[in-house]
Amino acid sequence: MYKDIENRLGVKIKNVKVLKSGWAGEIISLEFKDNAQKYVIKTYNSSKNGLENIKLEWTGLNLLYNANYPVPKPIMSNFINEKPYIVMEKIEGENLWDCYQIVSKEDKEQLLEKFTKVFFELHQLDISMVDKELIKNSTISFIEKEINEIKKLLEENKLEYFTQIIDWLQKEKVNIISKKLSIIHRDYHPWNVIVDNNEELYVIDLLWGIGDYRFDLAWTYTLIERSGFENFSKNMFKKYKELKNENINNFEYFKVFSTLRWLINVMISLKTGENLNETRNKEFENFVSPLIQNGIKSIQKITGIQITI
Template sequence: MKPMVKLTDVSDEDAPEFVRDCFEAWYRSLYPDRQGLVVSDVRDITSGWETRLFYFVLNYSYNGSSHNDRLVARIFSGKSARYEHEILSRLWGAGYPVPRVYEADDGGVLGQPFLTMEFIEGRGLEREFLSGSQEDLEGVLDVMMGLFVRLHDIDISQIFPDRTGVSTLEYIDRVLSRYKEVTADCGIAWMEPLIEWLEERKGSVTPMLPTVLHGDFHPMNIMLRVDGSPVVLDWGASKVGDRRSDLSWLMLLAGTFLKPSVRDAILAAYEAASGTEMDDIQFFEALSILRRLTDVAVSMEAGAETRGMRPGAVEMMREAAGHIRNVYDLLVELTGLRLPEYEEFLNSL
């Protein structure tokens, strides 16, 4: 049964108290053998466009021992938490460095789906990307590419036991089909020239074996624990597909949020770590640009929730207008295409 009051109905100021009260009642019913259970130190630690994060401490006694578990609730907008919960559980079982996950709920507690996981004490890798030091960049790329290649080498059946691998062309067709549907439904037909550009060239893309994809691999989704060991976060977009899709997304984000030269450094580091040349990477960069521009345009036109993002994401997009313009400029550079309606949209930001 869903609560009468939802988290989305509560002000940001009152949200921590609301989460505390809901979680205390839920945990007490879930674990009646935990004595003196209290939820404390609840605070909103959200930083991204998609999900909302709350840190909290779960205090209780069990079998004569006191526990003060430091946890994070990852709260989703418009999609189930169980998909990511299952992926994280399987990655943990496969020995890949992810946070340990615990419970998942599809809306009965807060009115929104969420999962709970361990709190990672440490820091993200974005500092090295932003420092401007070549030594820092090379060091962080060594860590990231090691994690990236390790992920792409995992046996697909360990993470997605019910799925078979798809060919490169099948994967591209699925992506393009999804964006054709999204752009048509949301009335942004002016994205069609880019879709047509990709359709015309997809048949000549060199095929590669399918892999497990992260879907949003970038420095802010990788943390270093206090002991220096890395942990990869945010697996809601994980799926099976062509690894160049993962790689080009990282290249796009880093190159447009930071500086263009980082794109080439990332590509070179991945090829060195994997021992494989990434042919036709520019095609996948254009595919990633389609994803980014569509997500932004649809969120602005129809609301962020339609793309599975949290309320407030649109304002964050406006604050990242420079990044969005850089994405469009890269589109022009790679394809020669211009989208007049999108240029008008950019000028309105």
């Protein structure tokens, strides 16, 4: 991998540093001889979805960068390497949550406003830059596509205890007010946003797609809420609503929808051990168990349905 990068960029690597070694892959910092520019390599582990995920992120990175959305500049990719990878510019800075913890109350407010504004602006981008045919799609087509994908995952992984929630989503979808679809991040949160040295924000770790912005907003809201930071979630939602300048309808429905999708993703990781070695699997289980319980409680509060795993 490193030799390939040197050959294609015409530079010699002088320093390699693993910034993050997670369950899905690695993030590695690169420095070069006689070149001040720093880059980041992102790899995905060799799972059945690894190649698909890294190709998706590379496509999204290029689309958003070319639309002047604040993401790192894409540099190169290699999808036929034994370990597929992408290379992007390194943004010097810290993740937004770490910054948020140490700044003053006034600066917290400004940081939260920036965080929400960048999220809102993603949903305002023209989806026809992905595919002009997408403008014909609707909220209902997005919901049906997601539900079909969820059903398939439930069947493949024998997660039948979520079936009642699917039935609830199917029943309640008749009450959903349709909205035009947006580009969505699918995992936007303060740990996926970098604040650079000039206090500008950059969005990373794209699991992007096309969908209803309320699903994306609910994903972010519930993820932060079940992590124990309910005030941050509520204030983010309030500021998003101000930017939108209208009521956000059916938000409880999308909270259930996004929480269910998250729960299924996590349960599959725990069940299959995909991308997890034995040590990381236990680590991951200890970290995620209380979050799972919080997710289950959140769904029960809205639907009245008790899930037993």
